[in-house]
Amino acid sequence: MTRIPLYQQVCDYIIQRIKTGEWEEGSRLPSIRTLASQLGVNRLTVLKAFQVLKDSQYVYAKDKSGYYVQKNADNQKKQQSTLNEPKIYSYIKNSHLSDIHNKPVNYMFSTSLIDPKLLPNRYLSEHVKEVFDQYPQLLGTYAPVKGDKELIKGFSAYFQKYYNFYIHEESILITTGAQQGIDIIAKVFVQSRDYVLIDSPTYSAAVDIFLNRGAQLLPIDLTTKGFSLEQVESYMKKYKPKLFYMNPTFHNPTGYTVPTEQRKQLVELAERYQCILVEDDSFHEIYFVKAPPAPIFTYDPCGYVIYLRSFSKYIAPGLRICALLAHPILIKWLVKGKALADNGTPLLNQKAFLYYLTSERVQRHMEKLRIALQLRKEAMEKELSLKQFQWNSPAGGLNLWVKLHEDINIEKFKIKALEQQISIVPGNICDPLARSIPYIRLSYSFLNEQEIKEGIQLLNEVHESLKV
Amino acid sequence: MTRIPLYQQVCDYIIQRIKTGEWEEGSRLPSIRTLASQLGVNRLTVLKAFQVLKDSQYVYAKDKSGYYVQKNADNQKKQQSTLNEPKIYSYIKNSHLSDIHNKPVNYMFSTSLIDPKLLPNRYLSEHVKEVFDQYPQLLGTYAPVKGDKELIKGFSAYFQKYYNFYIHEESILITTGAQQGIDIIAKVFVQSRDYVLIDSPTYSAAVDIFLNRGAQLLPIDLTTKGFSLEQVESYMKKYKPKLFYMNPTFHNPTGYTVPTEQRKQLVELAERYQCILVEDDSFHEIYFVKAPPAPIFTYDPCGYVIYLRSFSKYIAPGLRICALLAHPILIKWLVKGKALADNGTPLLNQKAFLYYLTSERVQRHMEKLRIALQLRKEAMEKELSLKQFQWNSPAGGLNLWVKLHEDINIEKFKIKALEQQISIVPGNICDPLARSIPYIRLSYSFLNEQEIKEGIQLLNEVHESLKV
Numbered sequence: 001m002t003r004i005p006l007y008q009q010v011c012d013y014i015i016q017r018i019k020t021g022e023w024e025e026g027s028r029l030p031s032i033r034t035l036a037s038q039l040g041v042n043r044l045t046v047l048k049a050f051q052v053l054k055d056s057q058y059v060y061a062k063d064k065s066g067y068y069v070q071k072n073a074d075n076q077k078k079q080q081s082t083l084n085e086p087k088i089y090s091y092i093k094n095s096h097l098s099d100i101h102n103k104p105v106n107y108m109f110s111t112s113l114i115d116p117k118l119l120p121n122r123y124l125s126e127h128v129k130e131v132f133d134q135y136p137q138l139l140g141t142y143a144p145v146k147g148d149k150e151l152i153k154g155f156s157a158y159f160q161k162y163y164n165f166y167i168h169e170e171s172i173l174i175t176t177g178a179q180q181g182i183d184i185i186a187k188v189f190v191q192s193r194d195y196v197l198i199d200s201p202t203y204s205a206a207v208d209i210f211l212n213r214g215a216q217l218l219p220i221d222l223t224t225k226g227f228s229l230e231q232v233e234s235y236m237k238k239y240k241p242k243l244f245y246m247n248p249t250f251h252n253p254t255g256y257t258v259p260t261e262q263r264k265q266l267v268e269l270a271e272r273y274q275c276i277l278v279e280d281d282s283f284h285e286i287y288f289v290k291a292p293p294a295p296i297f298t299y300d301p302c303g304y305v306i307y308l309r310s311f312s313k314y315i316a317p318g319l320r321i322c323a324l325l326a327h328p329i330l331i332k333w334l335v336k337g338k339a340l341a342d343n344g345t346p347l348l349n350q351k352a353f354l355y356y357l358t359s360e361r362v363q364r365h366m367e368k369l370r371i372a373l374q375l376r377k378e379a380m381e382k383e384l385s386l387k388q389f390q391w392n393s394p395a396g397g398l399n400l401w402v403k404l405h406e407d408i409n410i411e412k413f414k415i416k417a418l419e420q421q422i423s424i425v426p427g428n429i430c431d432p433l434a435r436s437i438p439y440i441r442l443s444y445s446f447l448n449e450q451e452i453k454e455g456i457q458l459l460n461e462v463h464e465s466l467k468v
Numbered sequence: 469m470t471r472i473p474l475y476q477q478v479c480d481y482i483i484q485r486i487k488t489g490e491w492e493e494g495s496r497l498p499s500i501r502t503l504a505s506q507l508g509v510n511r512l513t514v515l516k517a518f519q520v521l522k523d524s525q526y527v528y529a530k531d532k533s534g535y536y537v538q539k540n541a542d543n544q545k546k547q548q549s550t551l552n553e554p555k556i557y558s559y560i561k562n563s564h565l566s567d568i569h570n571k572p573v574n575y576m577f578s579t580s581l582i583d584p585k586l587l588p589n590r591y592l593s594e595h596v597k598e599v600f601d602q603y604p605q606l607l608g609t610y611a612p613v614k615g616d617k618e619l620i621k622g623f624s625a626y627f628q629k630y631y632n633f634y635i636h637e638e639s640i641l642i643t644t645g646a647q648q649g650i651d652i653i654a655k656v657f658v659q660s661r662d663y664v665l666i667d668s669p670t671y672s673a674a675v676d677i678f679l680n681r682g683a684q685l686l687p688i689d690l691t692t693k694g695f696s697l698e699q700v701e702s703y704m705k706k707y708k709p710k711l712f713y714m715n716p717t718f719h720n721p722t723g724y725t726v727p728t729e730q731r732k733q734l735v736e737l738a739e740r741y742q743c744i745l746v747e748d749d750s751f752h753e754i755y756f757v758k759a760p761p762a763p764i765f766t767y768d769p770c771g772y773v774i775y776l777r778s779f780s781k782y783i784a785p786g787l788r789i790c791a792l793l794a795h796p797i798l799i800k801w802l803v804k805g806k807a808l809a810d811n812g813t814p815l816l817n818q819k820a821f822l823y824y825l826t827s828e829r830v831q832r833h834m835e836k837l838r839i840a841l842q843l844r845k846e847a848m849e850k851e852l853s854l855k856q857f858q859w860n861s862p863a864g865g866l867n868l869w870v871k872l873h874e875d876i877n878i879e880k881f882k883i884k885a886l887e888q889q890i891s892i893v894p895g896n897i898c899d900p901l902a903r904s905i906p907y908i909r910l911s912y913s914f915l916n917e918q919e920i921k922e923g924i925q926l927l928n929e930v931h932e933s934l935k936v
Contacts, residue, residue, distance in 0.1 A: 086771035087742050089710075090801040092656045098613055098807045116608035124607045125600040132593040139592045139784040139820075140584035145566060166480035168487075176644065180810040187680060188560045192660040209808050212655060214682075242557075274555045303554035316607040318815045333558040339566045340677050341809065342648040347786045349814055352607075 006041055008193060010049035013039065018058060018069055029059060029067040055235075056216055057433045072434050093211055097204045100414075100423055107455030110423035112252065112398040112443040114314060118372050120365050124316050128352045135351055143347035145339045146331075147174025151350045154357040155323045165298050170328040173335060176345045177320040178282055178310035182206050182245070184324075185278055185306060186213045188337040189242050197235055197244035199227070201401070201430035201439070203252050203280065206245050219432040220244070222251060224392055226258040229265055236273035243276040249292045250283035253430050253441035254401040255394020260293040267296060270304040276330075277305045285314060285366055287396035288374045303327025306334075312353060314369055315362060321345070321353045373398065379449035380442065383456035387463070398445040404438045408466050413440070416462045422455055474509055478517035481507065486526060486537055497527060497535040561679055565672045568882075568891055575923030578891035580720065580866040580911040582782060586840050588833050592784050596820045603819055611815035613807045614799075615642025619818045622825040623791045633766050638796040641803055644813045645788040646750055646778035650674050650713070652792075653746055653774060654681045656805040657710050665703055665712035667695070669869070669898035669907070671720050671748065674713050687900040688712070690719060692860055694726040697733055704741035711744040717760045718751035721898050721909035722869040723862025728761040735764060738772040744798075745773045753782060753834060755864035756842045771795025774802075780821060782837055783830060789813070789821045841866070847917040848910065851924035855931070866913040872906045876934050881908070884930045890923055 017023045029035070032050065036043040050067050053059045059067045100110045132138060146152070152172045159167045175181040182205070190196060192214030198206065200219030210217060218235050220227050226248075235241065244266075248258035258266070270277045279296045297307035307325040312318075326334065338344065356362040380400060381393060390403040404413065414426045427439035444452060485491040497503070500518065504511040518535050521527045527535045568578050600606060614620070620640045627635045643649040650673070658664060660682030666674065668687030678685060686703050688695050694716075703709065712734075716726035726734075738745045747764045765775035775793040780786075794802065806812065824830040848868060849861060858871040872881065882894045895907035912920060 085797045086744075086795055088657065088744060088772075088798065090656050090798075091659050092801045092804045092808075098804070102612075113610065114608075116605050119605075119608040121605050121608045125604065128607070129597045129600060132597060136593065137584050137589050139596070139786040140582075140587040140589045141786050142581065143786075164477070166477065166484065168484070176810045176814070179808070183809050188558050189556065191559050192682060205808065205811075208804075212805075212808060214660060276554075276556060304556075318607040318609050318611075320810070320814045327554055329553045330556065330558075333560045336560045336566070337680075340560075340647070340673065340680060341651050342644045342788070343673075346644070346788045346814065346817055348817065348820070352816070 007045045007048040007052065010035070010039060010041060010046055011052055012193075014049065014053060015058060023069050025069050025071050027069050028065070029069065031066060056218055057435070070433075070435075072428070072436060091212060093208050097425065097429055100425065100429075103418060103423060105418065105423045106421035107451065107458065108423050108446050109442040109444075109455060109459075110425050111446055113317065114369070114373075114398075114445050115447065117448075118369055119315065119317075120362075121316075123361070124356075127355050131348075131351050131355075138348055138351060141347055143174075143344045143350055145344040146335045147172065147345065148347060148350040148354075151321075151354050151357075154354050158357045159325075163294075163298075165294075167325055168328070171325055171331055173324040173326070173331050173338060174345050174350060175308075175322045175324050175338065176342065176349075177312070178280060178308045178322045179205060180320075180341060181308045181310075181322050181324045182278070182280065183209050184334055184337040184341055185243070185276075186210055186215075187340065188333050189276060190215050195235075195239040195241040197232065197241045197275070198432045199246040199248075199251065200432050201253055201427065201437070202245070202432055203247055204425075204429045206280070207432050210245070215242075217432045220246075222246075222254060222256055222258075224256055226256075226262040227266075229262065229269070232266070233269055233273075236269055236275050240273065241275050243278050244270070245278045245280065247280045247282065248296060249281055250286060250394060250397030252283065252397065253399050253425065253439075255392065255397045255399060257292055257395065258296075263293060263296045264299050267299045267302075267305060270300075271302045275304070278308065279305055280308045282308070282310045282313065283397040284309065286370060286373060286398060288370065288377070289395055292396060297325060303330060306330060311356075314366060315356050316353065319349045319353050321349060373445060376444040376447070376449060376452060379452045380444045380456060383453050387456070387460040389460075389463075398443050400442045400444065402440050402442055404440060404463065405467050406438050407468055408438060408463070410436055410438060410440070413462065413466055416466060417459060420458050420462055422459055422462070424459070475513050475516040475520065478503070478507060478509065478514055479520055482517065482521060483526060491537050493537050493539050495537050496533070497537065499534060559680060561676050565893065565897055568893065568897075571886060571891060573886065573891045574889035575919065575926065576891050576914050577910040577912075577923060577927075578893045579914055581785065582837070582841075582866075582913050583915065585916075586837055587783065587785075588830075589784075591829070595823050599816075599819050599823075606816055606819060609815055611642075611812045611818055613812040614803045615640065615813065616815060616818040616822075619789075619822050619825075622822050626825045631762070631766075633762075635793055636796070639793050639799055641792040641794070641799050641806060642813050642818060643776075643790045643792050643806065644810065644817075645780075646748060646776045646790045647673060648809060649776040649778075649790050649792045650746070650748065651677050652802055652805040652809055653711070653744075654678055654683075655808065656801050657744060658683050663703075663707040663709035665700070665709045665743070666900045667714040667716075667719065668900050669721055669895065669905070670713070670900055671715055672893075672897045674748070675900050678713070683710075685900045688714075690714075690722060690724055690726075692724055694724075694730040695734070697730065697737070700734070701737055701741075704737060704743050708741065709743050711746050712738070713746045713748065715748040715750065716764060717749055718754060718862060718865030720751065720865065721867050721893065721907075723860065723865045723867060725760055725863065726764075731761060731764045732767050735768045735770075735773060738768075739770045743772070746776065747773055748776045750776070750778045750781065751865040752777065754838060754841060754866060756838065756845070757863055760864060765793060771798060774798060779824075782834060783824050784821065787817045787821050789817060841913060844912040844915070844917060844920060847920045848912045848924060851921050855924070855928040857928075857931075866911050868910045868912065870908050870910055872908060872931065873935050874906055875936055876906060876931070878904055878906060878908070881930065881934055884934060885927060888926050888930055890927055890930070892927070 032046045190213040196215040199222045297305045310322045312321040410426045425441035427437035500514045504514045658681040664683040667690045765773045778790045780789040878894045893909035895905035
């Protein structure tokens with residue numbers, strides 16, 4: 001049995017009451033003295049718990065008057081069950097993002113999928129047909145849990161050829177998309193009460209995965225200049241987080257890129273504090289002017305960076321192929337996690353994907369895709385600038401992170417937009433602590449220029465109507 | 469584009485060749501001049517690489533005659549890498565089962581996979597090719613998280629037609645194999661310190677999944693007569709377990725089937741104590757005499773049973789398709805768990821599989837497969853009975869659960885068998901608490917009759933040699 005530190009037990013006690021709604025948003029917490037005597041612990045223990053909860057933004061302090069429950073402190077929506085339903089408690093958080101995508105609308109700005117019209121479907125299909133002749137027992141065979149050997153060799157050669165870094169086959173694991181990669185990492189390295197650093201804003205599904213493992217999230221703000229390394233270091237020192245999840249290149253949702261100097265320093269911190277950096281590099285290939293800095297992974301001599309590179313997204317998203325790169329020791333554990341998750345990515349998908357790694361044609365496709373996406377981005381920016389929205393123009397990726405007028409209630413905005421057949425991702429979904437922030441994420445990858453123009457015009461009307 | 473120092477890249481180039489054995493122990497490395505011109509780098513860069521490799525004992529220098537590959541350079545590397553290993557704690561349990569499968573042997577009795585020669589690979593491949601013409605944007609599209617609508621409809625019709633029970637489309641979730649189904653159920657309903665009932669012996673990967681969620685396992689013994697319902701009830705009362713995982717039909721590993729009367733009572737207990745029954749029904753279709761009793765799921769009016777039916781196993785294991793059936797409320801949560809796990813099973817696999825649900829040809833394949841497996845089972849039983857092993861002959865499934873002589877150390881037996889090129893699953897792996905029990909699981913699905921005969925004869929020799 002693990003011995004949970006006393007202050008941690010006090011934290012749990014408080015969080016539980018916030019989650020069940022017993023202590024409501026904005027209400028004052030019992031005083032340190034009261035709580036200490038109620039729980040039979042030292043006052044310093046309660047004070048430490050309050051400080052931890054303040055850092056993780058469950059509570060806030062008001063001068064002299066004490067501690068209060070933060071608004072939206074409760075990420076975990078309460079589950080209601082009506083009379084005829086099985087009375088079962090689920091640990092799953094409501095995933096707002098997939099709910100948003102599920103609504104069919106005319107102007108889909110919420111999804112950062114590539115418009116299928118921009119994908120080389122036809123010649124890919126013809127190729128995949130040949131795969132069956134090449135591997136007659138393809139459908140009758142399981143792939144190794146770690147991934148098809150030929151595909152792993154292919155990835156190793158690919159990174160050598162296009163990125164000029166050598167990666168041993170022992171360091172590669174194939175996953176069914178980056179999503180599964182994050183999930184397996186969480187399964188292997190994160191458990192109840194572990195601290196996890198996460199870039200803020202961030203990819204909302206990563207938040208959901210870590211919370212589901214019982215982790216406590218500590219947001220690290222990402223700006224156009226990167227992270228505050230002082231903050232990173234002080235959190236690593238104080239909380240000893242198991243890992244730091246980040247998307248440092250054409251970041252989702254902001255589009256920012258962590259500068260090269262910081263990359264080296266982040267690796268040093270990771271090593272010093274034995275904290276794994278999870279580098280989700282989904283947008284590396286979508287740049288408009290020049291290629292982004294080398295992955296953080298390439299600066300890591302000691303094995304503290306896990307690199308996720310989703311591959312099929314820009315070519316054949318239906319295949320769901322991602323390369324996870326890490327130190328062989330970590331891979332050994334991650335393969336076991338992969339075995340629990342699904343026993344291996346289907347062989348068909350891996351063999352079908354193999355072609356793209358070696359094909360010049362695919363490289364030409366990527367060049368065309370970059371241009372098409374740049375045109376769409378520019379169309380969106382042009383329309384937004386006419387309407388006086390604010391954002392930082394990204395040098396790559398699929399999204400704009402747009403600031404709304406400060407008076408605007410973001411939830412209302414989302415609903416009004418949906419009424420106009422427009423879907424957007426509201427800022428709070430991208431916030432690790434689900435705080436309400438006056439930003440929205442708009443993806444320019446799914447609609448063509450004309451649709452983008454129309455959609456933004458309509459969205460502007462929604463914006464104006466809510467400004468008061 | 470990468471910022472890895474050039475000399476480091478040269479080191480990697482050399483290490484790779486040493487590791488693959490291309491440059492053998494004791495052999496002379498190419499001269500600095502040769503290598504520099506081959507790689508297009510400065511001679512000083514190569515010199516620096518040689519010095520680094522010398523320090524890390526990959527190579528040694530001989531006066532004037534150049535550099536040579538160190539003996540045991542590869543071992544050296546291994547020792548060194550234990551020093552340099554990232555200091556990270558992993559929550560993953562050693563999954564012995566996948567370790568066993570990884571060893572290539574002549575007599576593979578450990579895996580309950582179907583011999584690929586018994587699968588209809590050829591006509592399936594031809595069919596899948598047509599799928600691409602039917603769905604031109606197949607590779608460019610994500611499937612809905614819950615599963616492809618057409619396939620879900622197909623499953624609903626299939627259960628109606630062949631099993632005569634109506635299942636609403638809202639109650640169906642598609643997962644990538646039953647393994648993923650169990651993993652998602654654990655993700656949604658089990659967390660640290662929750663109690664989980666589990667049949668004993670059981671499917672070892674289920675044990676690993678629940679332990680990874682931090683659950684406490686309570687084994688429920690399965691005998692030829694089913695469970696002790698008194699034990700089930702007393703555990704449910706005392707521990708309030710979140711769920712009861714079981715494989716009640718042609719059980720893995722024993723082959724036993726929970727009788728019909730117990731099925732109804734189990735549902736009543738589940739409802740009374742609000743405990744989910746997870747019914748893993750992977751072997752339902754593999755019966756030798758008559759079809760098994762109806763699934764427990766079909767007796768459940770209140771939504772406390774989750775039903776897992778792995779489908780592709782007997783037709784196209786490479787596709788990895790499983791139907792998870794449950795009350796729509798549970799499905800709603802499980803879909804969110806599926807979104808976290810991988811955002812949806814690849815569309816290609818779902819569309820490719822669709823055909824089998826409606827094809828008469830596949831039904832004929834299943835009939836032939838049953839006969840082939842029965843012959844293999846009988847071949848194994850005949851040989852075992854000549855050698856006076858003990859087991860209960862199962863009416864379906866893929867495994868025999870064979871008792872060894874009581875004096876035998878099961879771990880020793882496993883190792884001895886491996887030395888004879890035979891892989892078996894030792895009983896302790898199937899025990900939820902990893903206790904050592906004098907049983908082994910032998911699968912008859914992977915080898916033909918002749919191989920089975922030879923393998924059992926060899927296995928008997930191992931058995932005799934250990935009896936003392």
